[in-house]
Amino acid sequence: MHLTSDLPEHHTTPPSVADAMTATFEAPISTTTTTPRHHPPDPTLTFTPYTLSHTLSPHSNAVSSLKFSPDGSLLASASADTTARIHSTTFTTPFVSISGHHSLGLSDLAFSSAEARHLALASDDTTISLYDISHNPTAPIMSLRGHTSYVFCVDFNPQGNMIVSGGFDETVRVWDVKTGRCLRVLPAHSDPVTSVGFDREGKLVVSSSYDGLCRVWDVGTGHCVKTLIDDENPPVSFSRFSPNGKFILVGTLDNTLRLWNYSTGKFLKTYTGHANSKYCISSAFSVTNGKYILSGSEDNCVYLWELQTRKIVQKLEGHTDTVISVACHPTKNMIASGALGSDRTVKIWTQGDD
Numbered sequence: 585m586h587l588t589s590d591l592p593e594h595h596t597t598p599p600s601v602a603d604a605m606t607a608t609f610e611a612p613i614s615t616t617t618t619t620p621r622h623h624p625p626d627p628t629l630t631f632t633p634y635t636l637s638h639t640l641s642p643h644s645n646a647v648s649s650l651k652f653s654p655d656g657s658l659l660a661s662a663s664a665d666t667t668a669r670i671h672s673t674t675f676t677t678p679f680v681s682i683s684g685h686h687s688l689g690l691s692d693l694a695f696s697s698a699e700a701r702h703l704a705l706a707s708d709d710t711t712i713s714l715y716d717i718s719h720n721p722t723a724p725i726m727s728l729r730g731h732t733s734y735v736f737c738v739d740f741n742p743q744g745n746m747i748v749s750g751g752f753d754e755t756v757r758v759w760d761v762k763t764g765r766c767l768r769v770l771p772a773h774s775d776p777v778t779s780v781g782f783d784r785e786g787k788l789v790v791s792s793s794y795d796g797l798c799r800v801w802d803v804g805t806g807h808c809v810k811t812l813i814d815d816e817n818p819p820v821s822f823s824r825f826s827p828n829g830k831f832i833l834v835g836t837l838d839n840t841l842r843l844w845n846y847s848t849g850k851f852l853k854t855y856t857g858h859a860n861s862k863y864c865i866s867s868a869f870s871v872t873n874g875k876y877i878l879s880g881s882e883d884n885c886v887y888l889w890e891l892q893t894r895k896i897v898q899k900l901e902g903h904t905d906t907v908i909s910v911a912c913h914p915t916k917n918m919i920a921s922g923a924l925g926s927d928r929t930v931k932i933w934t935q936g937d938d
Contacts, residue, residue, distance in 0.1 A: 640679075667681060668681075685705075745760070746758060784825065797813055841854070865880040884906060908924055
């Protein structure tokens with residue numbers, strides 16, 4: 585993980601649980617600012633707060649990325665200390681340690697679909713290591729080489745047979761999981777690529793960059809099919825498709841999250857109140873109990889917004905450094921958050937009986 589104040593930090597979460605989550609996200613997103621005459625109850629009034637459940641200290645340096653497995657049984661963490669850890673989400677058994685395979689820090693990781701059970705690690709040493717965690721989670725089965733600078737972000741397609749990666753070499757690369765061959769090199773951006781992610785069908789990839797652009801690519805042709813750009817063009821620190829693939833959540837280094845309509849290229853919602861002007865902080869959709877937007881923050885907190893109203897419903901306090909990565913459990917009301925080096929803990933937050 586490249587820790588500098590003038591270049592972005594980043595971690596992504598793959599939309600690999602989209603099928604299970606889509607049904608709760610299919611209702612249209614309202615863009616009206618007026619109150620309807622017969623409006624439903626304000627969801628923020630019935631929100632059940634999250635509380636701290638566990639604090640884990642698996643790393644000796646900053647936590648760079650957190651991901652739940654698609655079936656929710658595992659939580660993986662990556663760190664600037666060059667290691668990754670795989671935790672059971674019961675948090676009652678020791679974690680599995682992955683170490684000794686990278687010479688520099690890790691910036692991101694990704695699980696494949698539940699059937700394949702692969703884990704990919706993206707490193708500052710310019711490589712991506714691939715693990716079969718169902719057989720031997722501690723020894724890589726393959727190393728993907730081709731990036732010429734830090735590999736900053738990585739994701740699997742829902743089918744589990746392709747990987748997309750982005751790096752400080754300003755390219756987006758698509759890889760074949762079975763052979764390790766690079767299928768496409770997309771000259772995607774004019775600055776480091778800060779996030780990459782497949783849509784729910786695995787046909788499109790969204791990428792973001794410090795150049796201020798968020799682009800959508802057709803994986804089959806390698807063509808850019810959409811460019812999202814804000815009038816003020818702030819550096820884009822994070823992007824991801826919504827579970828139903830119709831929207832894109834974009835984080836920018838002006839303390840703002842925006843929800844874009846992919847088909848029209850227009851943004852629908854803006855979420856503010858958190859602090860994000862320096863690092864590439866991940867954000868997520870929480871759909872297990874209502875519809876919420878979740879993000880880390882440079883004020884050491886985790887923020888939750890109600891998706892429709894854009895109201896902050898909770899600010900989770902407890903970390904002592906920038907919360908750089910957040911992840912939502914695919915089926916339970918559970919949030920994981922990870923922080924930078926002065927804290928370097930992973931915190932688990934739960935809601936109600938979960």
